[in-house]
Amino acid sequence: MVDHGEQIFFKSETLPTFTERGFQPILETFCKELDTLELQPIDTIEGKSIKLLRDGIERPFLKGYFKTYQTDKCEKITICNCILMERILTSAVIAIPNDDYELPMLVLEWSETESVISVVVDYIPLMDLVMREDYRVKYLDPLDQYWTKYKELPGMAPNRFAWSRMLFSPYHLSGHIPKQDEHNIKASLELMQNYLELWIDLCRKADPITDDTHKKYVKARKAQIRKIFRENDEGAKSLLQMVGKEIIDMLLLCSF
């Protein structure tokens, strides 16, 4: 990865970043890990073009892009990097396995202002963890080392929304971390990197589902999770009036 001022090279593209505005190198952190995957860019999802967001949008309240890719095991991996109202950097990686795999969905969200970094990190299980303890052990418990390391970062707090708490794994973390302390900033970046790196490792090791009934259940649960996110996503709700329904629908399509 070569850093060219406000741009980084990722796969065959040059992506604008916002480090020169004083924001942390979160896109660089994401891309460094994702660069190890064989990502194929996609322009349509569920029969709808997402080219507008892939090419990047520039509106008074929202500047940035959503780049969506696929791999042999993932139906989509979306990288988002946007500036809201010229003062908030929002960056995210959301990865959803394709119907042959049961590994959890990856959700990493980073929202940064001059004083605070808001984070959400989780692996959203595609199984009922009560009935499938082995799933938790295989895909989620490896996160314990990182969850334990970062759970007491200043500003960590329970998520406010019941709809999201019901989807989350036992290793979900979220909070608003103050930027005053260099250690907090470094730890926030490491948290993102550790969750992403481990998920990529789990993805590499994942085997396809062989049982048809199980596959059907995983698919149904994934569809339900997607529906819940699309109906409730708070970021989309707050942006709706600023950028309009067309952009929001596309944004949700890219993300979930």
Add this chain to the structure above:
Amino acid sequence: MSKLKLDMNVELPALEEFQPVQLPEACWKILRDCDFEPLEEFEGINIAENREKVKEKMKDMDSSMVMNYFQSEKIEKLCLGWTVIMKSIVVTMFSGWPRDNYDFPAMPMDMAESEKHVYIGADLVPLTDIVINDWYREKYLDGFEPLYKQYLDLLDPTPNPMHWFRAISSPYVISGRPEAGSDRAVVKRASDCFVAYLKYWLEEIVAKAEPMKDPAHKEYVNKRKAKIRDEFRRKDPGGPPLGDDFG
């Protein structure tokens, strides 16, 4: 004597370091006039005999315990009790489990009070996968939202450290260990939360619950209930002897 024809010892003793909140008494006031019967045997275990064994074990640990078990048409096992551990911690425990023909959430709760801290764990554990079955969440859980929000200050900033517990919990779990404070107002708030969850569960959930009709759903619910119970029995840090009673 209550409608249950039981006199439960609900008076927590004063300890040297603090005067505990009388939480068992507050719970008993709600339960004593409910249409319950004493439970004498569960899963082949004679409760009276087991209670004596537990009491003996507790004595060896310089501790004491009072536990009472009930049942009703809809509830297969309801447990209310308290224990004083080494004359310095008072733990009040409550758990309620539906009979096999009902799918309403189980309710495990405990509150531990010491001189410096109070721990509260209160939840209503769903007996289905609430991601797939959103009707279950709407029917049984969403009504808890106002109560949950009322007691958010009791939550720890980071969730309960036990991953198995977090995997079982509902979105409305209250789990926290705030400082008791010099006026012990936080302890009173934790006790109020415990009582409010219990009251809502009995009056809004259990009272309105209808038997399951779909055999496949019933089979799944009972499997899930058994899994949850097994997790508590194997992993609850109260362990034996408390774990035995919580089951």
